[in-house]
Amino acid sequence: MPDQLKIFWILLLIAVDTSKLYASENPHLLSFEKEIETLLEKSRSLSPDLKIVRNYRSQKNSERFSRFSQFYPQANFSIKKEKDFFEERTAQFKALGLIAQDASWTIDYQWTLLNFGLIQSTRKTMIESDKAQLDVENKEKEYPVSFKTNFLNYLLAQYKKAAVENSLKKAEANSREAKLGFELGQKTKIDVLRAEANTVSLDSKKTSFSDEVQNTKSKLLEYSGLAENDIISFNNLNEEDILSLINDILQKSIQDSEIAFKLNSDLILSPLIKGIGLEEKINILSLASLTQKEWPDLKIQGSYNNTAESFSKAFSKPTRTHTIAVILTLPLFGGGSLISSNFESYFAKKQIQYSLAQKKLETQNQLNNTQIKIQALKTLVSSLSINVSQFEELYRLTLKSYQLGKSSLVELLEVQDNLLESKINLAQSKIQFFTLSQNYLWQAGLQ
Secondary structure, three states: OOOOOOEEOOOOOOHHHOOHHHHHOOOHHHHHHHHHHHHHHHHHHOOHHHHHHHHHHHHHHHHHHHHHOOOOEEEEEEEOOOOOOOOOOOOOHHHHOOOOOOOOEEEEOOOOEEEEHHHHHHHHHHHHHHHHHHHHHHHHHHHHHHHHHHHHHHHHHHHHHHHHHHHHHHHHHHHHHHHHHHHHOOHHHHHHHHHHHHHHHHHHHHHHHHHHHHHHHHHHHHHOOEEEEEEEHHHHOHHHHHHHHHHHHHHHOOOOOEEEEEOOOOOOHHHHHHHHHEEEEEEEOHHHHHHHHHHHEEEEEEEEEEEOOOOHHHHOOEEEEEEEEEEOOOOOOOHHHHHHHHHHHHHHHHHHHHHHHHHHHHHHHHHHHHHHHHHHHHHHHHHHHHHHHHHHHHHHHHHHHHOOOOOOHHHHHHHHHHHHHHHHHHHHHHHHHHHHHHHHHHHHHOO
16 A cells, blocks of 8 residues: 555444344344345346446457457458440450450458557557446445445335334324323323324324335345345344344444545545546547548558459459559648647647546545545444433333323323434434445545
8 A cells, every 4th residue: 555545544343232233143133144145146147237337348348359450451352243235335345355344253452551540549449448347346346335235225214114113003002091091080182182193193104114115125126136036035024133134234344444544645546536547548549530630541452353254254264453552641731630630639638638637636525525424424323322322211211200100291202203213313324334434445446
């Protein structure tokens, strides 16, 4: 690693409740982890995104050979049969060989020795092939992160739904208790209405989260190329199992990962920066067509021709001609295009350099901003973990206080909603932390 790149900090394991974190101790959840890894490997050959970049690489590799083949000798075979409607008038001239015979076959050949346009187009294709190879490597490095992010989003949607369902059970119990208390004169009508309103609100959230489950599932299947039957075993997990599975995936994915900062230097290891460099070369080589006519052209041309009155005689007793020539073409005058085309090429190159320099700066700033977001998310995850623990304890105490008649139903419902929201926010922040940190590693060239 270059001296300019220094290790700034190491990602810490996400702090979670140990009773829920180590899913690997649960054989049931361990089988799900292995199944996810199996699905990841299976999807590598099914993913539309990977198929597209791999196919494009194959296309560019084939194009690379096609460009080289233009410098090889080329030959064409042709057969011609004519009908002369004035044979009587031309018979004597044909006999003397002054007019072409009715039947002929010809082999024309050419060998390009020097052509500026072909040279530049060949160089451009070679760099495009290198860029296609880099794109495949980048996509294959990115794919496990993207696949797991889509899978985690699917699990998160299921977790939200399961958490709301559990809260809904508590809300329904509170509603029944409020109605019973109202009948006994211990609760007011307002308590009953608030309990019913809370139940309706949670039921609405459940419907919303059910839609989110379906949407995240569809996105996962579209991205991975998997079938719905492949993930059917993940459909009916409970809240604790889902959270434990999410935490274990995140823990194993970021364990022992490092993030290095760029200090006042280019991100020379970044595949994104390398891609911009190749893009610049491709665009500059594309400008060769502007000045192609100003360069000399050297080639060998020839033909082998057999003519006769009929096809049979053209092969048995032909009149033969054989020519070969070395042709050098030197451009002399083009109405001033020599000057204008070079100026056009010069300013076009400057435009490309300015545009890609800006794109490179934007990429560097994006990676630097990602570093800041990762650090902020790490702090946020730690705070939210504490926040969830506090709300769990607060809910436990408020529930006991409510059962003893020392707290109102309003207070209990408020704490219950806050607990649900904090648990969801914590899970979302963990997944966002995982996605940003893992994407940064390969984008900065550290993986």
